[in-house]
Amino acid sequence: MQIRIVKETELWNVLNFSAQMFWKQDLARYTEEGKEAFLAFLKYENQLERYQTGKILLFAAYEKETVCGALELDTQGEVLFMYTDPGYQKEHLEAKLLQEACRLAVTSNMYTHLTVKTIPEKETLYRELGFEEEGAFVPEYGMMKKTLRMSVQKCCQQNQAKKKSNTGLYIGIAVMAGIMFLVFILGVLAFFVFGTVQRQKETGRTYAQEIPFDEKMIPMPEEEPEEENDGILQAEAYIAVNAGYEIEEENDAFESDRSSAYFISYNINYPQLSGLSEKVEKELNEKLKNCARETVITYYENPTEEMKEWMMQQEAVVASQVNYKVTYQDENLLCVAFEDYYSVGNYNNIRVGLRSVVANVKSGEIYDLKDVISTNHTFANMWKEEAMDHYPENGFVNVYDAKELEHFFEGDSGEERISPIFMLTGEGIEIGFEYVTEDTSVGNGYLTIDFDKEELKRFQKKPKFWKMVAEEIS
The missing domain is CATH 3.30.565.40 (Fervidobacterium nodosum Rt17-B1 like)
Structure with missing residues (x-):
């Protein structure tokens, strides 16, 4: 199992997974107004623009090449959405995704707390993950939502850090490790136009139309693969x-x-x-x-x-x-x-x-x-x-x-x-x-x-x- 920040070339698949999980898990819980607002927010062209301008941080959990969890935050630490495949319930992916977000916060000093606006049906999940109440339920898109809050320090303390692999080899790869550095310079680079950003063309596609969702749950891995060395x-x-x-x-x-x-x-x-x-x-x-x-x-x-x-x-x-x-x-x-x-x-x-x-x-x-x-x-x-x-x-x-x-x-x-x-x-x-x-x-x-x-x-x-x-x- 690997949890990391999503690359731009992986954005479509991760958003497609998130849309599928929304339809399976939350569709019945949302009002029509709430459903339309969330799917408009999740639209690929909208998410691509946010990704390329550094307005969001998107993490995903992978089993080999298969997406089995996703977490999106803004740069202030607000959880915009988090979905995991129920087939990986024993992996505690929600906690692991939040831990990665907290590790990034510690490294970059971007935010000191995580917050989330949750519907009543998901309040228990977030409280079990360590979030605490910050306000009462308030109406939003015809639904009631409550803001919960958790300090980055608390998140790091209650989730054990990854163990280092004793392979005798240390390797640093800029394509992956540079994500932390990107967070450091992303905001201040926004006003400098040094080159042309090649954006993907708008597709107008609807999630899961071209990549149908397999109704069968992704099987649990038989053996936990050895974790990669962190450097x-x-x-x-x-x-x-x-x-x-x-x-x-x-x-x-x-x-x-x-x-x-x-x-x-x-x-x-x-x-x-x-x-x-x-x-x-x-x-x-x-x-x-x-x-x-x-x-x-x-x-x-x-x-x-x-x-x-x-x-x-x-x-x-x-x-x-x-x-x-x-x-x-x-x-x-x-x-x-x-x-x-x-x-x-x-x-x-x-x-x-x-x-x-x-x-x-x-x-x-x-x-x-x-x-x-x-x-x-x-x-x-x-x-x-x-x-x-x-x-x-x-x-x-x-x-x-x-x-x-x-x-x-x-x-x-x-x-x-x-x-x-x-x-x-x-x-x-x-x-x-x-x-x-x-x-x-x-x-x-x-x-x-x-x-x-x-x-x-x-x-x-x-x-x-x-x-x-x-x-x-x-």
């Missing part, structure tokens, strides 16, 4: 007791005004250290901040002449949303991972990047992959075999052979933008790539595989570094 920020961290220094979060945010010819918007979170020697503390704090702000620095604050020329040919937009996680901390070493959802030159082209800083907190030395690992052909071949074993259908893994990976590990990717990744976590040593390519079968994102110290023993360089790495993470 490197879900990795288990190794945090030693009494590391001897403190870490505090800082934020750097900016948004250009409406009169600006260049749209800049960023919200960057990064850590800052205290309790180290003055020189090391200053150097590492600057390194951490610059790593977090890399997209803004590269494309806006300090672009190369080549980059300036490229940007002049693109749409005038730079946007970046950065979150981080301390994945390793002890008295000798620190590792911080930065996940960056960004858009440059085209706000429709959302990318996801992963960067890291691995540092000696006593000397201030920064470690790159090639400093501590001999990334020869044997190593590249081992990495590819592990990646193929964990994720055989990934485009990056399939397109590039071991010889090409060897060059990428050394930082030589030619015209491609492929950078090696090296991290310490509580689960081992993560090694992989961040990539941005023109090859549609590869796309852009990041991918890492975790190894333990023993697996890497024959490739290790700089023995002093490996002596400092805690045995517990192996």
Whole structure:
């Protein structure tokens, strides 16, 4: 079972499902006036315009390719409709859909409460989900409706978070993960006309005429499939007791005004250290901040002449949303991972990047992959075999052979933008790539595989570094 934000190409099917559920579950409960109002609201052309202008958030539950639940909200957190297939009653899809909406709210700070206007027949359902009364029943379209309310915090607390899959593989894909970033920039981009939005033609179709509803309930899955990994920020961290220094979060945010010819918007979170020697503390704090702000620095604050020329040919937009996680901390070493959802030159082209800083907190030395690992052909071949074993259908893994990976590990990717990744976590040593390519079968994102110290023993360089790495993470 997968629950996620609906893509535009999936909009028709999700709305069709919702219309079918309305006819089966609520039609008899609605007045003629209420029925006409809801179906007019649900009309495809109306929903498409709302979707493309960022006025709604639409979530769906999928069993393989089949829609089995849908939840639509506005950007203030009001539930506009929620329907689930009764055949999945044991899956508690209503609670899971609301949880996804709350997770988005926590990430984007869009709304602090969920509200819903419900008819009497559905009041019990929403109360069981945690909603509480906010007002009395009032007439609307010839029906009585009551507003219920639930805090996002309460929703998150009463619904358990998803468990992370221990596959040894972390992968970020911009097409999917970028949805969170879209929420960050969607509202402020509305007044910038950087390109033509290709809208689908009006069809005049009525839901379920072209896609008849199967009266048989969708069968329950025999086995719950393993959940996909949510990314490197879900990795288990190794945090030693009494590391001897403190870490505090800082934020750097900016948004250009409406009169600006260049749209800049960023919200960057990064850590800052205290309790180290003055020189090391200053150097590492600057390194951490610059790593977090890399997209803004590269494309806006300090672009190369080549980059300036490229940007002049693109749409005038730079946007970046950065979150981080301390994945390793002890008295000798620190590792911080930065996940960056960004858009440059085209706000429709959302990318996801992963960067890291691995540092000696006593000397201030920064470690790159090639400093501590001999990334020869044997190593590249081992990495590819592990990646193929964990994720055989990934485009990056399939397109590039071991010889090409060897060059990428050394930082030589030619015209491609492929950078090696090296991290310490509580689960081992993560090694992989961040990539941005023109090859549609590869796309852009990041991918890492975790190894333990023993697996890497024959490739290790700089023995002093490996002596400092805690045995517990192996």
